Amino acid sequence: MPEPKTSRGDYLGLALILALAAALRLPGLNSSLWHDEVQTLITHVRLPWSEMLQSYSMNHHYLHNIAAKVSVSLFGESAWALRLPALLFGLGTLWAMWALARHLAGTAIAHVTTLLLALSYHQIWFSQNARGYTGLAFFSTLGMLLFLRGIRRPRPGTWIGYGLCLAAAVFTHLTGAFFFAAQGLVWLALVVWRGLTGRLDAATAGLPLMGFAIGAAVSLALYLPILPSLIETVGGVSGSSASDVMQEYQNPLWTAFEAIRTGIGQTGPLVGLVGGAVLALSLLGAVALGRDEPLFAPVTFGHILLTVVLLMAVGMRIWPRFFFADIGFLMLLIVLGVRLACAIAGQILGGERLATGLFALAVIAMLGISAVLAKRNYALPKQDLEGAYHFARQLAEPGTRVYAVGYAGENFSLYGADWPIIYTSAEYRAALAEPGPVVLIVGFPERTFRDVPELARDAGVGAGDPCGPGGAPGAVLVTARCFAGTLGDGGLIVFVRG
Structure with a gap:
């Protein structure tokens, strides 16, 4: 041709x-x-x-x-x-x-x-x-x-x-x-x-x-x-x-x-x-x-x-x-x-x-x-790490412990955060065993809930959508805010425990 x-x-x-x-x-x-x-x-x-x-x-x-x-x-x-x-x-x-x-x-x-x-x-x-x-x-x-x-x-x-x-x-x-x-x-x-x-x-x-x-x-x-x-x-x-x-x-x-x-x-x-x-x-x-x-x-x-x-x-x-x-x-x-x-x-x-x-x-x-x-x-952004970081900072009053959960937690160091990162159920249980208010930032929630099933249970994932109206009913962890993104499973959920 x-x-x-x-x-x-x-x-x-x-x-x-x-x-x-x-x-x-x-x-x-x-x-x-x-x-x-x-x-x-x-x-x-x-x-x-x-x-x-x-x-x-x-x-x-x-x-x-x-x-x-x-x-x-x-x-x-x-x-x-x-x-x-x-x-x-x-x-x-x-x-x-x-x-x-x-x-x-x-x-x-x-x-x-x-x-x-x-x-x-x-x-x-x-x-x-x-x-x-x-x-x-x-x-x-x-x-x-x-x-x-x-x-x-x-x-x-x-x-x-x-x-x-x-x-x-x-x-x-x-x-x-x-x-x-x-x-x-x-x-x-x-x-x-x-x-x-x-x-x-x-x-x-x-x-x-x-x-x-x-x-x-x-x-x-x-x-x-x-x-x-x-x-x-x-x-x-x-x-x-x-x-x-x-x-x-x-x-x-x-x-x-x-x-x-x-x-x-x-x-x-x-x-x-x-x-x-x-x-x-x-x-x-x-x-x-x-x-x-x-x-x-x-x-x-x-x-x-x-x-x-x-x-x-x-x-x-x-x-x-x-x-x-x-x-x-x-x-x-x-x-x-x-x-x-x-x-x-x-x-x-x-x-x-x-x-x-x-x-x-x-x-x-x-x-x-x-x-x-x-x-x-x-x-939407691809993954709103920056928005989730600033929101969690606002929630973290004196005495509040902040944890990042899942592989997305590795990224908050970009903003100067030194939050401990939870990858496993054992690490999750150890973190929540201590009393007091806690803020959890969960990245890649679909994967993370499988990696840490106790987190899914406490968030009431099996009973409802943690990002739905009012969050999951009866959950130990309360959904403070969800940050959506265009990335597949790229959302971030901020949970609090009073």
């Missing part, structure tokens, strides 16, 4: 979409950090440069953290400076997706796809998240463009660039390798097919191999200082996951449900309907694109399947964020699927003009729905 010509108007359209995307991502950029962001700051970004690559942790997104440290060094320590690299990578992903969609389906489809991503709840959320996921999406999207171009017109420069994208993604997070592994499997299948049909040439076999080799070599060199720690950490993933009280996190059905629920902000039958529509339109889009670019859909679906299989094989939690890089690819397939559905309807009912009109109406509807769903990004 020849590369489409691009006019000044096309570039102006892209610039306007990127400007809109930036405007949508700036509000809230300086809001309260959530657990993983705080840990990124405290345990990595604040370290001296010489100590940032001394040991491996699944929580460290190394390339992103280096960029975040540069940003904080330049602009001072603040939430917006820590999140600036994620914002820039998010905008870069939109540009890369526009270039990819234009390459595959033309400028009009590229504009629609990119505009939908600019309004996307998930894309906005992660562009304001001081983690490496927008970086992964950027390098994966650029890698997809180079992969498809390199297969169609094999050139050394294309595959060198591809190898560098691979290394950058893997150095951001190890799961970045899964996407490029999916491409590698598709390439191997292509080599076998062309070999069997007598159409295999040296460039198709050799240059992609060079790209993968460059990516692997650079990745290994980057991780070499912490390779023993990396191997030890990855080897221990299965054991830690097996003892996790949140076993549903290892279920791909939970992952799919959670990804859709966070996007639409609702549970129940609507989640299944949305999931079915996404799958059906994506498959229809794969059919629409199959003749012009048969490798795109297999890579997209292959990455999702391969990630699930590999994570289940090592017993690792299957977080929805591991599939964030696929949002742009699925969005393109959905847009193409909608266009094909409108074309079929137009052909049955009244011709090409009707099909064009139906597609225009469908695009307007999709944009309107995306804009409405995106509003939730601005209603």
Whole structure:
């Protein structure tokens, strides 16, 4: 398929979409950090440069953290400076997706796809998240463009660039390798097919191999200082996951449900309907694109399947964020699927003009729905640690003991708190055995109530919602206030005992 010509108007359209995307991502950029962001700051970004690559942790997104440290060094320590690299990578992903969609389906489809991503709840959320996921999406999207171009017109420069994208993604997070592994499997299948049909040439076999080799070599060199720690950490993933009280996190059905629920902000039958529509339109889009670019859909679906299989094989939690890089690819397939559905309807009912009109109406509807769903990004912080901290300080009169409960408690040191942290039932019983007023700040309540069942009992969780009107009836602990957030299980509950 020849590369489409691009006019000044096309570039102006892209610039306007990127400007809109930036405007949508700036509000809230300086809001309260959530657990993983705080840990990124405290345990990595604040370290001296010489100590940032001394040991491996699944929580460290190394390339992103280096960029975040540069940003904080330049602009001072603040939430917006820590999140600036994620914002820039998010905008870069939109540009890369526009270039990819234009390459595959033309400028009009590229504009629609990119505009939908600019309004996307998930894309906005992660562009304001001081983690490496927008970086992964950027390098994966650029890698997809180079992969498809390199297969169609094999050139050394294309595959060198591809190898560098691979290394950058893997150095951001190890799961970045899964996407490029999916491409590698598709390439191997292509080599076998062309070999069997007598159409295999040296460039198709050799240059992609060079790209993968460059990516692997650079990745290994980057991780070499912490390779023993990396191997030890990855080897221990299965054991830690097996003892996790949140076993549903290892279920791909939970992952799919959670990804859709966070996007639409609702549970129940609507989640299944949305999931079915996404799958059906994506498959229809794969059919629409199959003749012009048969490798795109297999890579997209292959990455999702391969990630699930590999994570289940090592017993690792299957977080929805591991599939964030696929949002742009699925969005393109959905847009193409909608266009094909409108074309079929137009052909049955009244011709090409009707099909064009139906597609225009469908695009307007999709944009309107995306804009409405995106509003939730601005209603709440991701996790209101700062609000819970200040509220607890106000409650803590002289003689009152304050405890943080659960892993979120590790983050209050950011505000200067030195509250003891309760992780287990034994620690909880010891803390409440002493008489006197107590304030408890519970983070990640669903997990924490399972980790500390006595806390759940005293809060009356089994008898009602502790954040419902009046709290749980008959509870030993009284709910003083609940702080909601957009993060899954990211709420905080402040309990008091008089």
